Structure formats: C-alpha cells, structure tokens
Amino acid sequence: MTKTWNNRAWFMVLPVLLLVAFSAVIPLMTVVNYSVQDTFGNNVFFWAGTEWYQDVLSSDRFWNAMGRNLAFSAIILAIEIPLGIFIALNMPRKGWGVPICLVLMALPLLIPWNVVGTIWQVFGRIDIGLLGRTLAAMGIDYNYVNDPFDAWVTVIVMDVWHWTSLVVLLSYAGLVSIPDAYYQAARIDGASRWAIFRYIQLPKMNRVLLIAVLLRFMDSFMIYTEPFVVTGGGPGNTTTFLSIDLVKLAIGEFNLGEAAAMSIIYFLIILLLSWVFYTVMTNAGSEK
Amino acid sequence: MARIDLEHIRHSYGARPQSDADWALKEVHHTFKDGSAYALLGPSGCGKTTLLNIISGLLHPTEGRLLFDGNDVSTLSTQERNIAQVFQFPVIYDTMTVYDNLAFPLRNRGVAERDVDRRVREILEMIDLSDWAKRRARGLTADQKQKISLGRGLVRSDVNAILFDEPLTVIDPHMKWVLRSQLKLLHGRFGHTMIYVTHDQTEALSFADDVVVMYEGEVVQIGTPDELFERPKHTFVGYFIGSPGMNVLPVSVEGAQARFGGTAITLPGKPRTPMGGAIELGIRPEFVRLGREGMPVQITKVEDIGRHKIVRARLQDHEIAAIVREDEDVPAEPHVAFVPEKINIYAGSWRVAFEGESERTAA
Numbered sequence: 001m002t003k004t005w006n007n008r009a010w011f012m013v014l015p016v017l018l019l020v021a022f023s024a025v026i027p028l029m030t031v032v033n034y035s036v037q038d039t040f041g042n043n044v045f046f047w048a049g050t051e052w053y054q055d056v057l058s059s060d061r062f063w064n065a066m067g068r069n070l071a072f073s074a075i076i077l078a079i080e081i082p083l084g085i086f087i088a089l090n091m092p093r094k095g096w097g098v099p100i101c102l103v104l105m106a107l108p109l110l111i112p113w114n115v116v117g118t119i120w121q122v123f124g125r126i127d128i129g130l131l132g133r134t135l136a137a138m139g140i141d142y143n144y145v146n147d148p149f150d151a152w153v154t155v156i157v158m159d160v161w162h163w164t165s166l167v168v169l170l171s172y173a174g175l176v177s178i179p180d181a182y183y184q185a186a187r188i189d190g191a192s193r194w195a196i197f198r199y200i201q202l203p204k205m206n207r208v209l210l211i212a213v214l215l216r217f218m219d220s221f222m223i224y225t226e227p228f229v230v231t232g233g234g235p236g237n238t239t240t241f242l243s244i245d246l247v248k249l250a251i252g253e254f255n256l257g258e259a260a261a262m263s264i265i266y267f268l269i270i271l272l273l274s275w276v277f278y279t280v281m282t283n284a285g286s287e288k
Numbered sequence: 289m290a291r292i293d294l295e296h297i298r299h300s301y302g303a304r305p306q307s308d309a310d311w312a313l314k315e316v317h318h319t320f321k322d323g324s325a326y327a328l329l330g331p332s333g334c335g336k337t338t339l340l341n342i343i344s345g346l347l348h349p350t351e352g353r354l355l356f357d358g359n360d361v362s363t364l365s366t367q368e369r370n371i372a373q374v375f376q377f378p379v380i381y382d383t384m385t386v387y388d389n390l391a392f393p394l395r396n397r398g399v400a401e402r403d404v405d406r407r408v409r410e411i412l413e414m415i416d417l418s419d420w421a422k423r424r425a426r427g428l429t430a431d432q433k434q435k436i437s438l439g440r441g442l443v444r445s446d447v448n449a450i451l452f453d454e455p456l457t458v459i460d461p462h463m464k465w466v467l468r469s470q471l472k473l474l475h476g477r478f479g480h481t482m483i484y485v486t487h488d489q490t491e492a493l494s495f496a497d498d499v500v501v502m503y504e505g506e507v508v509q510i511g512t513p514d515e516l517f518e519r520p521k522h523t524f525v526g527y528f529i530g531s532p533g534m535n536v537l538p539v540s541v542e543g544a545q546a547r548f549g550g551t552a553i554t555l556p557g558k559p560r561t562p563m564g565g566a567i568e569l570g571i572r573p574e575f576v577r578l579g580r581e582g583m584p585v586q587i588t589k590v591e592d593i594g595r596h597k598i599v600r601a602r603l604q605d606h607e608i609a610a611i612v613r614e615d616e617d618v619p620a621e622p623h624v625a626f627v628p629e630k631i632n633i634y635a636g637s638w639r640v641a642f643e644g645e646s647e648r649t650a651a
Contacts, residue, residue, distance in 0.1 A: 184346050185379040187366045189440060190396040199381045199392075 028267075034260035052261035062262065064237070065245040066269075072241060073220040076159050080216055081209070083160070084167025089197070091172055102172075105165040113162075117229025120158040124230070144231060148238035155227045155239055162226070163216060170212045174205035210281045214274060221270055242266055290356040290448040290481060292320040292343060297352035299338055305350065312338045313349070314505040320449075322357075323479040325472075327492035330502035331528070336485045337453055339502070343483065344451050345369045356448050372441025373451040377458060378433035380425040387412070387421040390439050397444075411439045414474065431463040442474065449481040456491065468495060489529050501525050517572070518630065523637045526570050532598060532609045534632075535576065539569040541633060549604050551583050554628045557642030565636025573598065575630035576610035578618065582625030587618060 038048040056062050091101045108116070124144050126132035135142040144154040178200065186196045224243040227233065233240035233248070240248070246266065250259035299313040308314065313335045320326055328336040341347040343354065345366040354362045361369050381389050390411055394404045412418045415435045420428070425436060434455060441450045456464045472495065475482055486492050492499050493513040501509045501516065501524075509521040520526035526534030539546040539553070546553045546569050553569065578599060585601040585608065592614070599610045599618060610624060633640045 179377065181375040181377060181379050185375060188344065188371065188373050189393040190367045192396065195396065199383060203383045
C-alpha cells in the first residue's frame with residue numbers, strides 16, 4: 001500500500017496551535033520572560049538568570065506558604081472524600097427524593113467563589129454573624145480575625161461546605177451505575193453492609209473517586225478567592241496560601257521577577273503532584 | 289438441597305392489580321422435586337425471571353406461599369433461604385482473586401478458614417480454574433467469570449437450590465456447549481435442585497429433566513422434553529418448541545375423525561370431552577409425510593439445512609411445513625398425510641385428551 005505524503009496537511013493543526021498559543025503558551029512565556037530578568041522601571045530589563053528562582057527556593061516565606069497549602073489540601077481531602085462518599089451512599093436511588101437531593105447538593109457549587117467567601121465572612125463575624133454570635137453565646141471563644149486556629153477552622157469548614165457536593169455528585173454517579181445484579185449476588189453470598197461497600201461499591205467508584213481527588217487537590221492547592229475574602233491571609237500570615245502570597249508579591253510589592261519565578265515553580269509543583277496522584281491511583285487498582 | 293413448593297403464587301409489580309393484565313405472574317402452583325434439574329422456558333416477558341426471583345427471595349410474591357422442604361420461607365430474606373443464583377451477566381468481585389471470590393460466601397458465613405480452603409480448592413478443581421486461583425478476577429474472560437459465579441454457588445455445600453437466570457447469554461457459542469455439559473455433569477455429581485431460566489429451547493431441552501414452559505405469566509405445560517414435543521398442551525408450546533414449530537390447522541371433529549376442508553383425517557382416538565372454542569389440529573413437521581397419498585399441496589419453498597430438508601407448502605389456504613430426509617425426493621404431484629398417532633387436537637388453544645389416553649399428560 002502506498003501512502004500519500006503531503007506536508008501541507010500540517011496546516012490542519014494550525015487553528016488548534018494558534019488557540020493554545022494565545023491561551024496558554026504565550027502568557028506562560030511572558031511569565032518565563034519576567035522570571036529570568038530584573039528591572040528598575042522605565043521598561044529597562046537586565047538578564048538575571050536563575051537568581052529569582054534561587055531567591056524563591058531559599059526563602060522561608062515560600063516554604064511556609066507551601067507548607068500551609070499542603071496541610072490545607074491534606075485536611076480538606078481527608079474530610080471531603082470520606083464525607084462525600086458517606087453522603088452519596090445515603091442518598092436515595094429512586095423516587096421523589098432524588099431530584100431534591102441532587103439540587104440541594106448542586107447549590108453550593110453554583111455560588112460564585114467570592115460570594116461563598118462573603119457568606120462565611122459575614123456568617124462567622126462575632127458582632128453580626130449567625131455562627132459567630134451563636135458560638136459566642138454558647139461561651140466559645142471564637143474569633144477568626146485574631147485567632148489563627150479559628151481562622152483555619154473557618155476556612156476549612158467553608159471549603160468543606162463549598163466542595164463536598166462535588167465529591168458527593170461524582171460518587172453518586174459512580175454508585176448508580178452499578179448494576180442491580182451485583183447487590184443481589186452480594187445478598188445471596190451473605191455479604192455484610194461493609195463487605196458490599198468494600199468489594200462492590202468502592203471498586204466501582206474507583207474511577208470517579210480518582211477524578212474527585214484530582215479535582216479537589218488541584219483546586220485546593222490553588223485556592224485563593226475564599227480565604228482571601230474571609231481572612232485576607234491573616235491573622236498575620238497564618239492563612240496566606242501560595243496563591244495569596246503570589247498576588248501579594250506581584251501586585252502588592254510589585255516584585256515581578258520573583259513573582260514570575262514563583263509562578264513557574266508553583267505551576268511545576270501542581271503538575272508534578274497531579275501526575276503522581278494520577279499514576280498512583282490508576283496503578284493501585286490494576287493488574288499485578 | 290430441597291423440594292420447592294410454590295403454592296398459588298401470584299405477582300404484580302404494580303401496587304393494586306385490577307385486571308388480568310396487571311399480573312406479571314398469574315397463579316403458579318407447582319412443586320419442584322428435590323434434586324431435579326428444571327428449565328423455565330418462554331419468550332421474553334413471560335414472567336420466568338419474576339418466578340425465579342420469587343424463589344430466590346429477591347422478590348416477594350403479592351400472593352401465595354413458598355415452601356422449602358415443607359417449611360414456609362415466603363417471608364425469609366435471600367440469605368436466610370440459602371440459595372445460590374447465577375445471573376445473566378457474570379457478577380464477580382473485581383478486586384479479589386479468583387480464590388477469594390469463591391471463599392467470599394463461606395467467609396461471610398463465618399466458616400473456619402481450614403474448611404474454606406478445602407471447599408474452595410475442591411470447587412476450583414471442578415470448574416477448571418485451579419491454575420487461576422491467585423489471579424485477580426478482573427482480567428478473566430466472560431466464561432471464566434461465569435464459572436466463578438457458578439462456583440460461588442457450588443462452594444456452599446448446603447444450598448437449597450441453584451438458580452440460573454439465562455447464564456449463557458454473554459458466553460461465546462463454542463463455550464456454551466462446554467459450560468452446559470459441565471453443568472450437567474455437576475448436577476449429576478451433586479444432585480442440587482437446579483432451576484434454569486432461558487428462552488433458548490435447545491438449552492432448556494438439553495439441560496433439564498423437566499421443562500416448565502411459560503407464556504404470558506402462566507405455566508402452560510410442565511413435562512419432559514419428549515412430552516413437550518409429542519403432546520404440547522397448548523398451541524403456544526407447539527409453536528415455541530421445535531424448529532419449525534407445530535402446524536396448526538382449523539378442523540371440525542366427529543367421533544374419532546377430524547374434517548379439514550373436504551378431507552377426513554383419522555385421529556388416534558375419540559376426544560374425551562365435549563369441546564368449546566375453536567377446534568384445531570396440531571401436527572409436527574416431523575410427522576407430516578410427503579408423498580403421493582393424502583391431501584394435495586403446492587410447494588412454495590424447500591430449505592436444505594443439512595441432515596434434512598424443510599418443505600414449505602400451501603395446503604388449501606394454510607401454510608404447512610414438513611421435514612423430509614435429505615435424500616428423499618419431492619414428488620411431482622405432492623400430497624401430504626399425517627401420522628395418526630402424532631396428531632393432537634386443541635379446543636380454544638388447549639389440548640384435548642383422547643379416550644384411553646393415560647392421565648400423565650393431563651397434569
């Protein structure tokens with residue numbers, strides 16, 4: 001069989017190439033450009049090499065923010081994934097309850113992120129907030145503005161409130177796709193509730209859970225809007241996550257070179273961790 | 289192993305059944321003998337799976353009682369009934385090994401690990417999967433998976449019955465034969481009561497001691513493959529079993545003779561009861577003789593299917609099929625005659641017994 005070679009066929013990929021170039025590659029390249037140069041204003045730039053990268057990687061500020069970020073992601077994953085699965089398991093499979101549950105679950109996902117922040121910012125205030133005043137009335141010393149621990153609790157509870165639904169909906173989709181025969185066979189085999197979960201439901205939810213973990217990890221690792229609105233990164237720097245720190249650096253301090261270097265490092269870390277997650281989770285369930 | 293009695297079982301999927309059509313299962317009253325192999329045969333939607341699920345306890349009948357060895361189990365759950373069921377699509381526990389899959393029903397029942405091991409090895413041997421014991425069940429072929437499903441039933445030595453719900457649907461044709469003969473073998477060896485749902489007559493006739501033919505939510509006939517073939521109790525059984533199905537012709541009956549058009553046909557005897565409804569004569573294509581004697585026909589088609597030929601012809605205004613040997617010639621002026629002993633007479637689609645016939649088929 002002879003094949004026709006025509007190099008002009010490469011033009012067919014041009015539209016996609018252009019699209020990706022303008023939406024991703026070119027903006028990224030400008031960041032790369034900033035990250036290797038220094039400026040004193042007047043649009044005059046000097047070659048700085050890897051200096052900014054060295055600065056970022058050797059600064060405590062960066063590693064502290066990174067630590068907070070990893071802790072935050074770990075905590076919300078540890079809460080949201082089990083909680084989401086638990087709620088999905090207890091949602092009705094048929095009848096009038098299904099649409100009600102689905103709408104209720106979808107609601108938090110439909111609210112704009114800064115509005116979520118505002119809701120919780122007001123909700124938690126000790127002078128006018130429902131939560132803040134109730135806790136105060138119960139004699140609990142709660143103040144997310146002054147107390148780092150309270151600030152963390154608030155941000156975490158907010159994220160759980162906002163995003164557990166996503167895990168619920170994904171898990172639910174995985175659950176309803178399991179054919180009835182599996183449950184019937186399990187009943188005939190005398191399987192306990194736990195065994196059904198462990199050997200039927202969990203393996204069948206494997207794929208959707210992978211997606212849920214990936215999405216939740218990436219989102220939480222890049223979190224910005226909600227904690228920014230609620231705590232502004234405070235008290236002190238205790239809720240300053242990488243993205244908040246990045247914005248402070250770039251816009252607050254106008255330190256473009258260091259901010260650009262940090263962006264690149266940040267991006268590579270997310271890419272790397274996502275890849276690790278994906279590889280681990282896809283291999284975990286496979287043969288051998 | 290147990291005898292299974294169905295006492296006036298009726299089932300409706302709707303809440304308040306009003307008319308006859310609301311019943312997915314119209315009254316079934318029957319006993320499955322201990323240690324026999326039964327096939328529930330019928331077209332899709334005839335209620336056979338409903339009946340099976342009632343026996344296994346996945347469904348609870350709207351009316352009637354179910355007895356295992358004389359004990360009422362109607363209200364018991366599936367676990368408590370202690371039955372095994374193999375489904376249409378193989379159900380396996382993906383993440384477990386083949387060995388653990390088979391051990392699962394025993395471990396769930398708290399059987400000691402030493403006995404589990406003994407039983408599982410025995411069953412692995414029997415279903416030819418010993419070499420696969422340590423493999424994860426996920427990567428197996430459909431027929432291996434179905435063997436595991438079956439094995440999970442066999443592994444419990446005390447099951448009351450093993451139920452099969454069209455278990456060979458997703459199996460490749462050449463493996464169907466293998467699995468079916470293996471199943472027969474296992475039945476012979478263990479003597480479990482087995483009930484096998486299928487819409488495939490070959491499967492039913494080759495598997496079962498007794499075949500239960502169902503049609504529109506009713507059991508129309510229960511019998512050995514021979515009985516179903518020779519004396520179909522309902523014209524539906526005649527059509528459904530056999531290939532091609534039974535020829536059915538409208539006739540009138542006087543004494544021991546039937547009259548079709550202007551021709552008199554000798555019957556094996558005098559029909560016993562006075563008959564209401566439309567009277568029909570049923571004769572299997574295997575017992576239609578093509579020759580120079582009898583009623584003249586016009587041949588419309590001859591299908592050569594190997595060992596024999598199917599001759600399709602017009603007899604007055606009716607289609608009729610006859611099976612002739614491959615080497616037999618079709619005469620130039622063809623006539624058909626019926627083997628008298630093989631004729632059945634139907635009134636309102638139900639068979640009418642002849643005088644002097646044994647009671648066996650009237651069951």
